[in-house]
Amino acid sequence: MRFKVKLGGIAFLALASSLSTAETLRVYNWSDYVAEDTIAQFEAKTGVTVVYEEYESNERLDRELRTASEAWDVVFPSDNFFVSQLRDGLFTPLKKRNIPHYYTNLDRGFLARMQTDIDPGNRFGLPYLWGTTGIAVDRAKVAQVMGPDFSFTSWGQLFDPVNLRKLQRCGVNFLDSPDEMLPLALLALEKSPNSDSTADIQEAINLVKRASSYVQFSMEDFEDGLTSGETCVTVAWNGDVIAAFAEVDNGDNYEYVIPDEGSILWIDMVGIPANAANPERAHEFINFLLDAEVNAAIVNEIAYPSAVRAAEQFVDPEVQTNEGIYPTDSVRSRLIIPAADSDEILELKLRGWLSIRGADWTAE
Ligand code: SPD
DSSP: OOOOOOOOHHHHHHHHHHTTTSOEEEEEEETTOSOTTHHHHHHHHHOOEEEEEEESOHHHHHHHHHHTSSOOSEEOOBHHHHHHHHHTTOBOOOOGGGOHHHHHHBOHHHHHHIIIIISGGGOSEEEEEEEEEEEEEEHHHHHHHHOTTOOOOOHHHHHOHHHHHHHTTTOEEEOSOHHHHHHHHHHHTTSOTTOOOHHHHHHHHHHHHHHGGGOEEOOTTHHHHHHTTSOSEEEEEHHHHHHHHHHSTTGGGEEEEOOTTOEEEEEEEEEOBTTOSOHHHHHHHHHHHTSHHHHHHHHHHHOOOBSBGGGGGGSOHHHHTOTTTSOOHHHHTTEEOOOOOOHHHHHHHHHHHHHHHOTTOOOO
C-alpha cells in the first residue's frame, strides 16, 4: 500500500483547456479510485488529454447522467444503480473486441454475477473494483468516551442515541447518502438491507433521523476526518480508511469493523454513457484499466480489491493478506450485495433523506 494522492480534477481541467485542440477523453470517477499516475500513464501512452473529475456518491453520478449537463466518456456506477441506468438507456453497448483484456483478465465469477442480475449478456458494463461498508474507529478516543470495554459489534450500537450522545464528544460521521446509510439502518433494525417494504424503509429513515442530531454527514474525506482527529467514528468504505491508516504513524490506533450482523458488499462497474463524445478512446481507457500491472498498481495504492483476476499476481502481499481489504470467508458469508431498488423505493428513500437532511440537500 502506498500513500494516496488526491487527484486534482481542477488541474486536469486546466490542462485540458490549455490544450483545447488536443483530443480529450472525459472520465468521471469516484474520488481516489485510480493510482496517482494512472491517468498520466494513459495520457503518455495515447497522447489523449484526460479531463478527470470525481464524485462521492451514486446519487451524484445518477443525477449527472440523467440531466446530461455534461457528457462523460467513462463512468463508474455501482451495480445496484447500473440496473435502472441501463433500463433508461443511459449506456452504450461495449465493443468487447476493442477491450481485449476483457476476455483474458477479468474474473469470470464477477461477469457471471453481472450477467444474471445486472447486465444480461454483460453487454454494457464490466466490474471494476469492489469493497465493503463498515465502521472505522479511533480506538483511543472511543475508549475515552465509551470506556475501555466498548467495541462495535452491531449496527444497532451505531444508531443508538444513548451511545451517540457520548460519542458525539469525539465526533461521529455518517455517509451523506440514502443509498449508503438506509441499508445499514435496516441491518440495525434486524431487517434485510434489501427490504422493499415501505414500513421497513420508513423505520430505517426514522432511525437515521433520531441519530442525526448527534452526527455529521459527509462523503468527502471521511477517512481524513478520522485520522486528523475531527471524528472518532465514521461509517466508511474499507479501502479509503485502510489506505489512510497506512499513511499515519499511529495507524494501529484505528480499526475497520464489520459488525456481527454483517454488512454490504458493493461492486462498482465501468461503462460508457450513451452520449459519450469519444467512445473509441473510452474503450481504450477501459482496456488500459484492465491491464494486469496497471490494475494491480491501483489496488496496491487505493486498497480496494479488483475484479481483474490477472492483476492478483502483482498485488503486494501486505495488501493481499489484509482482512479489511479482502474479507475472510466468515465475514464474506455475512455480506450482502445490494439489490437494485424500484423507482418507487428510490423515491421513498430520497424523500426520507430530504426529510433528514433538509429539502435543499444535494448529493456530493
Ligand atoms: N474512494 C471511493 C470509493 C468508491 C466507493 N464506491 C462505493 C459504492 C458503495 N455503494
